[in-house]
Amino acid sequence: MSDFTLDDRLSGDSLAVLDLDLCTVRLMNDARFPWLLLIPMRAGVTELVDLGVDDRLRLIEEVAGAGKALKAASHCDKLNVGALGNMVPQLHIHIVARFVGDAAWPGPVWGSGAAEPYAPDSGRDLAERLGQAVAWQLQ
Template sequence: MHNADFQLDPQLAKDCFEVCDLPLSKILLLNDLQYPWFIQVPRVNNVSEIIDLNEAQQSQLWYESKILSESIKHVFQPFKLNIAALGNMVSQLHIHHIARFQNDVAWPKPVWGVATPKHYESADSTTLMDKMATLLGEKIC
């Protein structure tokens, strides 16, 4: 379903940790502990819009987005879950899944540009990524 020679955008690779691979998508954790912020990237090269995917890929993308969203809600119990595919800074198709809380630093505004990112300690990011990867693996099968 995905391209074997897939290349992750360098900016996403720099800003994120790799959580796991689903059948279509690579799941990333943005290195900002102020929000549980996951990024879903279909492993298809040269795609910038959802409509650029074929129908089977679009269906799989939405299914994996649903599974990721359910996992985020289960683990973090956010007040609101923000999901967006913008691509203004990184053109490679990617979908943000951000758990929002009424006491987060940006509430109720969008998260972009509100606060300087605060990076995870290595152990904290590893624990969180392992927990999410396990939960996603259980749900996707």
């Protein structure tokens, strides 16, 4: 874990939420969509298959816990979960709360308009609340 470095783009586009056993959790800085990123804290990992068996199992549990927390906090209609990596190769999992009629509904959030950053206080507050909720889900 000591060689892990968060990709600059992921860091710049998101707010810190918390670190779990495997993943660092980040909130995308786009108020249109409550959107978490889970990034395994393993150096050089670009694909799910790059993780060992234990880390893959841990990843799915952390994704499930973060998804439950995001769904409960947002009261969304649907969770979108995906790992694309076309723009940022570092392995990261997107968990996006979607609402019927949101800015991209029913299409994907990627490429749908310009991000609308959170006001500083509201982004930090949401990141803190989601961090507590994710930690509670995974205890």
